[in-house]
Amino acid sequence: MRRRSVILLGLGGAASAAAFTLGLGAWRSREGVLARQDPRLPLPLSLMDWRLTDHRGNAVSPDDWIGRPAMVFFGFTWCPDVCPTTLLDISDWLEELGSDADDLTVALITVDPERDRPEVLADYLANFDPRITGLTGTSDQVGSAAEGFRVTYQKVPREGEDYTMNHTAGVFLFHRDGRFGGIVDFHEDRRYTIPKIRRMLG
Amino acid sequence: MKTLILAFVLLGAAPAAFACESVSVGGITVQQPWSRVSIGTQRPGVLYLTIRNDGPADDALTAVSTPAAETPMLHETVVSDGIASMPHVMQVPVPAGETVELRPGGYHGMLMGLTGPLEEGATFPVTLTFATAGEITIPVQVLSMRAEGPECDDGQ
Numbered sequence: 559m560r561r562r563s564v565i566l567l568g569l570g571g572a573a574s575a576a577a578f579t580l581g582l583g584a585w586r587s588r589e590g591v592l593a594r595q596d597p598r599l600p601l602p603l604s605l606m607d608w609r610l611t612d613h614r615g616n617a618v619s620p621d622d623w624i625g626r627p628a629m630v631f632f633g634f635t636w637c638p639d640v641c642p643t644t645l646l647d648i649s650d651w652l653e654e655l656g657s658d659a660d661d662l663t664v665a666l667i668t669v670d671p672e673r674d675r676p677e678v679l680a681d682y683l684a685n686f687d688p689r690i691t692g693l694t695g696t697s698d699q700v701g702s703a704a705e706g707f708r709v710t711y712q713k714v715p716r717e718g719e720d721y722t723m724n725h726t727a728g729v730f731l732f733h734r735d736g737r738f739g740g741i742v743d744f745h746e747d748r749r750y751t752i753p754k755i756r757r758m759l760g
Numbered sequence: 761m762k763t764l765i766l767a768f769v770l771l772g773a774a775p776a777a778f779a780c781e782s783v784s785v786g787g788i789t790v791q792q793p794w795s796r797v798s799i800g801t802q803r804p805g806v807l808y809l810t811i812r813n814d815g816p817a818d819d820a821l822t823a824v825s826t827p828a829a830e831t832p833m834l835h836e837t838v839v840s841d842g843i844a845s846m847p848h849v850m851q852v853p854v855p856a857g858e859t860v861e862l863r864p865g866g867y868h869g870m871l872m873g874l875t876g877p878l879e880e881g882a883t884f885p886v887t888l889t890f891a892t893a894g895e896i897t898i899p900v901q902v903l904s905m906r907a908e909g910p911e912c913d914d915g916q
């Protein structure tokens with residue numbers, strides 16, 4: 559985490575220096591901005607390009623989230639271990655934040671759209687904090703979302719027709735204006751997590 | 761909604777006494793076995809428990825069997841370079857004098873092919889096979905989806 563913030567500061571410094579020397583027109587083009595993003599970190603929501611369907615059947619795109627802070631993670635409901643554990647952690651954070659988090663967009667994006675259809679997500683999420691939204695789509699749509707968040711996932715076949723998914727495990731935080739705000743790592747101590755989320759809410 | 765969730769949590773906590781049972785064979789003690797409620801039978805179920813080895817020699821959990829699932833397996837959730845995966849493990853080592861947990865986000869029993877839905881408050885037996893201690897059968901309590909473990913008086 560420490561290393562990440564150092565990288566971010568470094569980028570910020572380089573960016574302001576470059577902004578002086580370069581013409582601002584070229585600097586502001588989408589391609590120009592994209593080319594300067596750290597390839598390991600999620601893009602700002604404003605630069606992402608995806609369209610998914612939530613567990614209530616509504617279309618969602620990154621623009622819909624700008625204006626509110628957001629907390630996003632990838633997973634799939636066929637895993638009985640990581641997924642419920644992450645959802646339980648998040649439900650606990652939301653409980654601790656109380657109504658302060660009512661403004662927060664909280665979304666699970668499935669990496670297993672084949673099985674996690676909207677109604678399947680709805681069934682599953684009924685067990686957790688009602689502020690958590692589930693998102694799915696076609697495999698291409700999920701692929702585009704994963705690209706924006708710099709998330710990787712992979713189908714791992716098991717016996718017969720069965721399979722499981724390997725996937726990026728962190729929870730991504732975004733500021734109100736869509737800027738990437740940090741990652742909560744799997745099993746991170748909640749003493750660090752709650753203040754991190756509060757910074758997004760402020 | 762809040763009351764509903766609260767009721768759910770209380771229901772999960774009330775019958776937890778069963779999950780506080782422990783069974784010993786030789787130096788191996790198995791305790792706090794629990795599982796989570798399943799949604800139907802399509803998704804795999806999960807098995808968590810604690811193993812204590814008070815014996816003089818290392819041992820290892822090598823297999824799980826249960827009438828609750830066709831293909832129970834031992835898995836370990838591993839997060840490496842930020843990627844979560846859940847490889848199958850051949851055994852869970854239980855070194856002499858140590859306590860090893862099957863717990864959320866680590867080692868777990870993966871109950872593939874549930875033979876029936878796991879309902880909150882129900883119990884089902886599992887038989888654990890150890891390399892040295894042999895077999896131990898223990899009832900597993902099904903807790904709520906939001907359970908993070910049984911609440912027992914003595915942690916160990």
Ligand SMILES: [Cu+2]
Nearest residue numbers: 639835846870
């Ligand atoms: Cu597993």
